[in-house]
Amino acid sequence: MPAFERTELNSARLHLRPLAATDAQSLFTVYSDPAVMRYWSSPPWTAMSEAEAHIAEELAGLAAGTGLALGIERTSDHQLIGTCQYHLFHEQSRRAEIGYGLAKSAWGQGFMHEALTMLIRHGFTALGLNRIEADIDPRNLSSARCLERLGFAKEGLLRERWIVAGEVSDSRLYGLLRRDWLAALGGQQ
Numbered sequence: 001m002p003a004f005e006r007t008e009l010n011s012a013r014l015h016l017r018p019l020a021a022t023d024a025q026s027l028f029t030v031y032s033d034p035a036v037m038r039y040w041s042s043p044p045w046t047a048m049s050e051a052e053a054h055i056a057e058e059l060a061g062l063a064a065g066t067g068l069a070l071g072i073e074r075t076s077d078h079q080l081i082g083t084c085q086y087h088l089f090h091e092q093s094r095r096a097e098i099g100y101g102l103a104k105s106a107w108g109q110g111f112m113h114e115a116l117t118m119l120i121r122h123g124f125t126a127l128g129l130n131r132i133e134a135d136i137d138p139r140n141l142s143s144a145r146c147l148e149r150l151g152f153a154k155e156g157l158l159r160e161r162w163i164v165a166g167e168v169s170d171s172r173l174y175g176l177l178r179r180d181w182l183a184a185l186g187g188q189q
């Protein structure tokens with residue numbers, strides 16, 4: 001995979017860019033919110049040190065080319081409102097898993113659709129991916145709607161795949177193929 005450190009993507013309302021140590025407070029605000037973390041694979045953060053450790057881990061992933069995590073900055077006020085990322089790259093199969101989260105105050109305005117539209121285009125073009133997959137809790141209806149609006153196909157259910165703070169949950173797998181994405185674009189990138 002190519003070096004990820006300099007990845008920056010821009011749309012009408014958003015600037016996607018690597019996280020920085022100075023994002024710790026904004027990131028903590030997003031990922032300490034139980035509403036945001038309701039269907040996450042780990043409990044809400046309770047200490048700023050978790051935000052700092054997360055940023056350090058993501059920056060190490062960028063440098064190693066094992067993960068591409070980008071902060072979602074709203075251009076109107078330069079506020080970091082969430083993150084989106086590729087991880088679990090499988091180079092030979094040219095696939096990766098996508099993840100995303102947004103501050104509750106920013107839900108319902110089409111921001112994640114806008115962010116993931118850019119991330120997906122980047123994945124299928126610059127990164128050369130053939131398949132992007134997502135693993136979500138079947139009860140996470142807003143996440144399912146978001147993926148389906150982006151063209152992801154519902155592919156399967158893995159039972160009792162996660163246990164988070166004692167709560168057992170299933171995984172719904174979604175996939176988007178490069179050829180499906182190209183067809184939906186009418187051959188245009």
Ligand SMILES: CC(C)(COP(=O)(O)OP(=O)(O)OC[C@H]1O[C@@H](n2cnc3c(N)ncnc32)[C@H](O)[C@@H]1OP(=O)(O)O)[C@@H](O)C(=O)NCCC(=O)NCCS
Binds near residue numbers: 114137
């Ligand atoms: C899932 C999540 C990322 C969705 O974020 P979002 O920005 O609301 O999602 P979208 O970009 O798809 O926005 C679509 C919503 O905005 C509305 N909207 C308003 N203006 C819009 C615009 N200009 N463009 C598109 N949609 C717009 C749509 O009608 C839609 O509403 P609906 O969900 O009630 O149908 C967000 O709810 C979240 O962070 N949840 C917690 C974390 C999480 O669960 N992450 C996924 C774990 S796998």
